Amino acid sequence: MNKPDLSLEELADANKSEFDRLFATQMALGTPIATGGAAQTLTSPHLTEKVTDNAPSAVGPHITTLLTDTYAKAWSYEIVEHNVEPGEVRVLCRLTAMGQTRMQFGTAVNDGNIGIALQRATDDALARCHADLAPNTHADFVSAHGHQSTPQVPGPGPTDALRQSEHISRVRKANTRAGDDVEKSVPYIVETALRSARGEMEIVLVRSAMSSGIRLQRDAGTMIADANGHLLVGHTETDLPKMLRASMPDLAPGDVILHSDPYSPGGAGGHLNDWAVVTPIFLGTRLVGFSSAYGHMTDIGSESLGSNSVTTHSIFGEGLRVPPIKLYNNGKLNHEALAILASNTRAPAANHNDLMTLVAATKIGEARVLELCARFGEQSYTRASEILLEQAHQVMRAIIPKYFPIEPQSFEDYVDDDGCGNGPFRLKVTIWREEDKAYLDWTGTDAQAFGPINLHLQESTLQNLVSRYLLRRIDPEMEPSGGGNSLFDITLPEGSLINAAFPAALGSRRHVLGRLRDVINGVFSHSADSLVVAAGESNQGLLTFIPEDATQGIALTETHFGAVPARSTADGIDGPSWEHTTKLYSVEAMEHQAPVRVDSRRCIPDSGGAGSFRGGNGVATTYQFTAPGALSIQDDRQTGQPWGIFGGRPGSCSEKSLTTKNGERRTLAPKVDRLPVYSGDKLLYAGPGTGGWGDPLRRPVEAVQKDVARGLTTIVSAKEYYGVVIDSDTGTIHVEETEALRRRLLGSPGKRSHFDFGKKTATES
Template identity: 45%
Template sequence: MTIDGPTLDLIENALLNVRFEMDEVVRRAAMSPMIREQHDEFPMVCDRHGRMVVGQFGSYIPGIVERLRGDVRRGDVILFNDPYLSQGSITHCNDWCVVMPIFFEDRHIGFSSMFGHMMDVGGKVAGSQVNDATSIWEEGLRIPPIKIVEGGVLNRTALDVILNNSRTPDMNESDLMALIAGCRTAETRVIELCTRFGADPYEAACAALIERTRVALGALVRRYIPEEPVTFTDWVDDDGMGNGPFRIVLTVWREGDVCHVDWTGTDAQAPGTINFRINDGLCKLFFGIYLIMAFDPSILFNDGVRDVFDVTLPEGSLLNPRFPAAVSNRLNVHVRFFDCMSGAMGQRAPDLAMAAGYGASPYFVFSGTDDHDRYFQFVELLFGGLPGRQRGDGLDGHSWWPLFRTTPVEYTEAHYPVRVTRYVPVADSGGAGLHRGGTGVEKTYEFLSAGVFTINDDRAITNPWGVAGGRAGGRGSKLLVRADGREVPLPSKVDNLAVEPGDRFVFRTAGAGGWGDPLERPAERVAADVRSLIVTPDGARDDYGVVVDAGGAVDDEQTAALRTRLRERRGGLAPFDFGDPPGRPERFDASVVA
C-alpha cells in the first residue's frame, strides 16, 4: 500500500524518538562505565525482513535469523558476539548483541536490536582487548547466536556459563539486561504505532523510509562521486607485535547511481589483533553515513544505502581476514577506513575533502585487587583530534562516534584506585591550516593501588595527514613515570604492565590534520588559540606566521612581514601533507620497565 506524507513523517519521527529512548533506557540501567558513562552502545529498529529503518550500524539480522533456521518467535531474545559467525556485523568479542522479534497481535512486524561493549569477555588480558594475540581464541568467549530468552523465559544455564568466563560477571549481566530492556522499549513503542496507525500503514512506512534514503543517496552519488577511478593509500602503525606499518588502499568510482568501493591493494591480514572483519553491508553503511553527514544530515540513515554501493573486500586482507585471525583491536584499521574515504573522494570532489583524524580508538585498562581484597577493572576510551575540513576547524579531544562521552573524572576517582592529575589538550597537535585540525588530549593517571594496565592506540609513528595545504597533525605518545621519578617512554600498544602506588601514566593521543593554507587563517583566531593553550606562541609563529606578544595579542606589523617571507619560501601548496617519515614499529618488552 502507499502511505501519505504526513503519516510517513509522524512514523519517521516516532521511530527516531524510539531510537533515542532505547539509548536512554540502556544508559540508565547499565552498570559499567563503558555503557553508562561513555555510551558505547548502538540501537536499531528493523522491519520484518531485518532491514534497518532507524539506527546506526546497519542490520545484521537476516544472517542471524538464517543461522537459527528462521525459528524466531514472540518472547525470544537472541544473543551473540562472534565476529565470524555474524559475518563481520559484530567486529570483536567485547560487543554483545541482542536481537528481539516484535509482534503485533499475531503478526511479525519487525525487530529491535542493540549491541554494547562489555567490560570483559575473558581472554588473556583484563578487558579482553589483547595486543599480542595471534588468533581469536585468545581474545575471549565467542558466543554463537543463541536464544538467551526463549518464549519469555531466561536461559539461566547458558547465561551462567557465559558469565563464568568473564572477570566482570556482575557488570556484564547488568549491561546485558540493560540491552534487553532497550529492545523491549522499542517493542512497546512499535506496538503503539501499529495500534495507532495499523500494521499495514506501519510496514508501508518502513518500506517508504528505506526507499527514500536509497533515492536520496543515489542523487548524492551522482553529484559527488567521479566516474574516473580515484585511489588513496594510508597506513596503520603496527599490530602490537612489531609488524608494520600496514597499508590500506581504497579506489572509488561511479557507474550510474552506484558507487564502487574497492579495497584491492590493502595489505594481507596482520599476525596481531588489528584485523577488521567487516562485511560488505557494513562497509556500504559507513560510506552512506559519510555522504549523509557531509551533505544532507536530514537524510534518514538506514538500509536504503545498500543498493547505492558495490564493495570489494579482498579475502585474507586487513579488511577481510580469514578465521581465526585476531580482531580485538580492529578499530585502528576501522578508523583509518574513514581517513581513506576522505582521501579518495576529496581528490575529485573538494566539498568532500577533509584531513585525517586521530586514527584509532585509544583505550586504557587498569586492573588489580584493592585494599579490601576486591577485584577492580577500570576501562576507559580516550579521544583525539577530529579533522579540519572545508566547513571549519576540527573538534578538540572528541570521539569519532558523535554520541560517545568521556568518563567523568569524578566517576573514575569515586569507583577506582586511580587519580586523574592532568587532563588537557596537547598544544600544537592540531595540524595548522586555514581550518585547524583538532588537538589530541593528555590525560595523566596516578595509581593508588598496585595492578597492571593494558593500552592500545595508533598514530604514534605516522601523522594524521593534512589536506589542501593544511599541515599534518601531531602524533600520540605514552610515558610511564615511576614513583621515584624515573621516566620510561612506552610504545602505543602494551599488555599487562605492572605498576605500584605512586606511579603515573601519561596518555597522549594524536591530533588531526589541518585544511587549507595556514597563512590564510585570521591572525586573531590564531591568537585566540594561543590564549586557549591549544597553540603555543612558537607554533603560532612557525606554522601560521603569526607573532603573538606576551599578553596574547597579535603584533600586526611583524605578522604581515613574517607571512610574506614564509609564502616566498614555501612556494605552492601540497594537496596532502603526511608529516614526518614513518617511524619503526616497536614491540613492548616488559623487561625494559621492570
C-alpha cells in the same frame, strides 16, 4: 515541569562552532507564537533573526514545510515549556491549525548539541500534534497504495469526529494534493517516532547499565529494522538479514536472540566483547520488524582481564564466542545459556545486568513499533517503512553521480603496528561509478595481521558506513538506512586486514576501523573536496589498569580520543570522539572506582594541525597509581601523523610515557600488554591531534591571536606556521611585522601539497 534558562557558557560548551545558532534557538524558546508558513522571527530586542529556515531538517521535508503544505498559512505553534536533562530534551508544543488546537510532548536525545536536540524535540512534538489533528490520514495513505487497514485504536467521540471530518474537508478544499500530503505525512511521522524510540532505547541503556563502558562511556548502540531486517534507524555491525536466514528461520512471538561472534553468518559486533540482542516484533502472529541493541561487556573470559589482550593472535584467546542463540524462547528465559555466560566472565553480575539492560532496550523499541501499528494500522506502518527505504535509495542515487568519479581514484593510509612487532599495515581503497552504481574496491589492502588489530567486516556494515559518511556531510540530521545499500558494490579481499579469515584475532580492531574512516575520507577529496575533512585521530586508544590486590579497587578501562578534524567551514574541535558515541570517563568516577589519581587532564597546545581552519587539539592525561598492578595500552598514530589537507598541516602523534616514583622516565610503545606499575608511578597518555584544512597563512590574524590567548596555539607556532607575530607580554599583534612576514612566506617557493603526512612515513617509502 520547569523551564530552565540555559547559560551562555552551557550553550557554548555544547558546541562552540554552533554558538550563534544555539543562542538564536534559545531566544526563540522565549517567543510565544510562530506563525505558519513563514519562518519564526525573533522579537527579542537583541536579535532579529529567522531560525526555522536555518534549522536542519530531521528527515526529508522539515515539519514546518509539511504543515505549510497542509494548512497553507492557517497554522501557528507555541513552545509552552521545555526541559533539558543530561540524556534527553523534552518540549511541550501547542499547534493551532484551521481553528483547532492540539498539545503534545516531543522528545530527543541530548547528545551534547542542545540546539539541535531542541529542534528535534520540537519537530517531534509538531509531528505528533499534526497526527492528532488528522488521525484518519493513515487510511487515505493506505488506500492510495492499494491497501486496506482498520485502525486498531479507539476512535474519537462523536463531537471530535465531526470536527475532524470538517477539518479534513477544509484541508482537502485548500489543498487538492491531499494524497501527496498523506504520502509525505505518514512516513515522516513514522520516522520521527522511530528516531524518538531509538533515543528512548539509548536512554534505557545508559541509565540502567552497570558497567562503566556502557553507562559512562556509552560504548553501545541501538537500531530498529523492518520485517526483512533492513535498517530503518540506528546503527549495527550485524548483517541482520543474513544472520536470520542462516541461524534463525523459525522465530516466534516472545523470542529474543543473543549473539557476539563476528565470524558467525551475518556477524555481530566487531569483536567478542560486543554483545548484540535482537527482538523480533510480532503483531499477533505477524512479523512487523526487529528491535536491536548492542553493548560492550566488561569481561568475557580469556587470559586478559577485560578480554582485551594486546598480543593475542587467535580469536580463541579472546574470550567466549556466542553464536546466534535464543536467550528467550516463546517468552521463556534460557537459564542454561545464562549459566554458561556467567561461568565465562570475571564480572558475572555486571554482565548479567548489562545483558538484561540490552533486552529491556529492545523491548522499548518493540513497544513503540507496536504503538505505531496500533495508531496507523499495520499496513500503513509497513508501507511507511517501505517509503522510508525507497526515499533513502533515491537520495543515494542522487548523491552517487555527484561525488563518485567516473575514473577510478585511490587513497591509502597506514596503521602503525599490530602489537606483536609487525607493521605498518596499509589500507587502500579505489572508488568509481558506473551510471548510478558506486564501487569501493579495497584490493591493495595488506594481508591480515598476526596481532589482534584485524577486522572481519560485513559488506552491509561498510555500505552503512559510506552512506553515513556521505549523508552526514550533506545534512548532519539525516540518518542512513538500508535503503541505499544495493547501490554500493563492495570488494573486500578475503584474508585481508579488513576481511580477516577465521580464526584471526579481532580484539583491537578499533585502530583499523578508525583508519578505514580516514581512508574513505581521503579518497573523496579529489571528487568531493567540499565534503571532506582532514584526518582525525581515527584511533580510540584503550587504557586498562588491573590492581594487584582486587580488594583495592576493580579494573580501570578508559577509552581515549584525539579530537575532531578541521573541515572546509570550521576549525576542528578539541578533545571529543569524532565518529563514535563514546566519551571520556569522568575523573571523579574513575578515582572512585580504581586506585588511581588523575593529576591533570588538559588540551595539548599545537597538537592540532595548522591551517586556514585549525585541526582539533589532542588531550593529555596524567595518571598516578596509588596501588601496584598491571597496565595495558592499545593505541596508534604514534608514528604516522593525522594528515592535513589542501595546504593544512598534520596533527601531532600520540605519546605515552611512564615515570617511576624514583623519577626515571621511559617512552612506551603504542601497544603495551600487562606492564607492571607500582604505587607512585605516573603515566602520561597524550592523544594525537587532528589535521588542519587549508593554507595556514590564509587564517585571519585575529583567529590566531584568539587561539594563542586561549592556550590552543603557542606564540612560536603562530609565527612559524601562521606568519602572525604576537607580543609575548601583551598578547597584541605586531601588525607591520606580521604583514611583512606573511608576504614573504606567501611569496616563497614551494607547492602546497594536497595531503601533508608530516614526517617520513610508510606512505613515502
